[in-house]
Amino acid sequence: MTTMPPTVAGLPHVIHRSETELPFVNFMDGLAVQLLQVDIEAGLWVVRARFAPGLTLPRHKHTGEVFALTFSGSWKYLEYPEINTAGSYLFEPS
Template identity: 35%
Template sequence: MLYQQVDTAVIDGESLPWVPFTPYSEDVLLKYFKLDPVRGEWIVRMKAPIGMQLPKHHHTGTVIVYTIEGQWKYKEHDWVAGPGSVVYETAASTHTPEVVSTESTDSYVETLVIVTGDLVFVDENDKVMAIENWKTAMQRYLAYCEKHDIEPKDLTAFN
């Protein structure tokens, strides 16, 4: 691709499916917007139900999480992120996300997440259990589209 062909683009979220975060959870849903094989970046919306604890994981790169709805925290921290908050995670950080209950009517938390690099899922002894990145996200997205007869979009395209 020539650099002249790369331009500002909009990604229509309404045209993208919510994909279950299998094999980890059928209740956590992901909407992939961009999967960049060059930088190893993935942009995804995530929905998780109240009371859900996601697996402990380690980041090889930075992560930015913008909370759209609901509240969540890390088991290892005493703060709670709510609507409108931004959490910036440094490379080489390890934590366990939890969706916390709120006084509002939200039954889930919804976030926009920008991940650079790998998510390395670890057990209580920090032994590696699984690795997630742009490539595993693409495999999950394509498998979901095939199973549900959805024409997949090229989430790696620059325009």
């Protein structure tokens, strides 16, 4: 029999939110984000982002690893030649 590992006191085993329960917030012109989960102590931010076509983000840094799944459209980092297209996955170490 498989048992679930103990959870942190006070935290539920599962967190479920409907897409419509969490609003998209304008972060900057051409970029809206939906905050899905945050753990400040662990440096974890889980967000869903919507980028306007043609948007160029200024150079920036992340506080931890990046796991990115592209649902539609395409995008790329200015520093790298690879283009991320719909269905692609990107991992960026911290």
